Amino acid sequence: MIKNTTASYGWLAIAIHWLSALLVIGLFALGYWMLTLSYYDPWYRLGPWWHKSIGISLLLLTLVRSAWKFYTVSPKPLGASWEQKGARWGHGIIYALLFVTMISGYLISTADGRGISVFDWFEVPALITGIPNQEDIAGEVHWYSALALVIAAAGHALAALKHHFINRDATLKRMLVSKTDHD
Numbered sequence: 667m668i669k670n671t672t673a674s675y676g677w678l679a680i681a682i683h684w685l686s687a688l689l690v691i692g693l694f695a696l697g698y699w700m701l702t703l704s705y706y707d708p709w710y711r712l713g714p715w716w717h718k719s720i721g722i723s724l725l726l727l728t729l730v731r732s733a734w735k736f737y738t739v740s741p742k743p744l745g746a747s748w749e750q751k752g753a754r755w756g757h758g759i760i761y762a763l764l765f766v767t768m769i770s771g772y773l774i775s776t777a778d779g780r781g782i783s784v785f786d787w788f789e790v791p792a793l794i795t796g797i798p799n800q801e802d803i804a805g806e807v808h809w810y811s812a813l814a815l816v817i818a819a820a821g822h823a824l825a826a827l828k829h830h831f832i833n834r835d836a837t838l839k840r841m842l843v844s845k846t847d848h849d
């Protein structure tokens with residue numbers, strides 16, 4: 667089933683979740699590796715090209731995801747009331763960090779007034795330029811928000827494993843397979 671219910675995720679939310687998780691981890695690793703490259707390395711230019719193209723794709727995917735979340739219901743978090751509250755806050759924080767990281771990345775890349783070419787397929791225009799020290803400030807924000815995002819995601823993964831192995835509830839199963847009936 668494509669849509670979520672109050673008890674389970676539909677396949678669209680599941681597919682976007684796991685694709686986003688892969689892209690976030692890949693972007694972090696690629697971004698970190700980019701810093702180690704010397705000017706004469708062919709990846710000195712190619713790395714940022716992939717990083718920015720994938721990053722903008724993730725931004726578009728996250729906008730679709732947010733619209734979809736708004737349109738369908740979200741499954742009710744499982745567990746004790748502190749766990750349910752924690753899940754709502756935790757997911758909210760992850761969404762916020764995703765947007766801060768991607769928007770700051772956009773602001774680094776467009777600080778010089780040039781747009782971003784996405785896979786040489788289309789170009790995202792530079793809309794906000796000329797903030798004093800834009801590239802440096804956005805760069806700092808990008809690094810700390812990306813770091814906070816992967817730390818939050820790691821805590822989030824541990825919480826999912828706790829639900830699965832300790833509480834033995836359907837939290838992880840319903841993010842893996844889409845069905846209404848989870849034993």
Ligand code: HEM
Pocket residue numbers: 690693694695696697698701714717718719720721722724725764767768769770771772773774775782805808809812815
């Ligand atoms: C969730 C998505 C993203 C993650 C986890 C991520 C992560 C990172 C990391 C770890 C670095 C290296 C550290 C740094 O210099 O800040 C980096 C650098 C960079 N990222 Fe991202 N990034 C993401 C999305 C984006 C997007 C959407 C763009 C722009 C379209 C972007 C543009 C850049 C640029 C231009 C750099 C090089 C900055 C520099 O050399 O100082 N990133 N990113």
Ligand code: HEM
Pocket residue numbers: 683686687688690691735740741742743744753757760761819822823824826827837838839840841
């Ligand atoms: C970078 C990696 C990840 C990011 C950014 C991420 C992000 C998110 C977000 C934003 C939600 C809320 C979905 C909604 O709108 O309802 C969510 C749900 C979920 N995630 Fe992740 N996630 C990541 C990795 C993982 C991993 C590795 C696991 C498993 C080990 C996992 C397991 C789950 C589960 C089980 C849910 C559903 C929670 C519930 O039903 O209350 N996630 N994730």
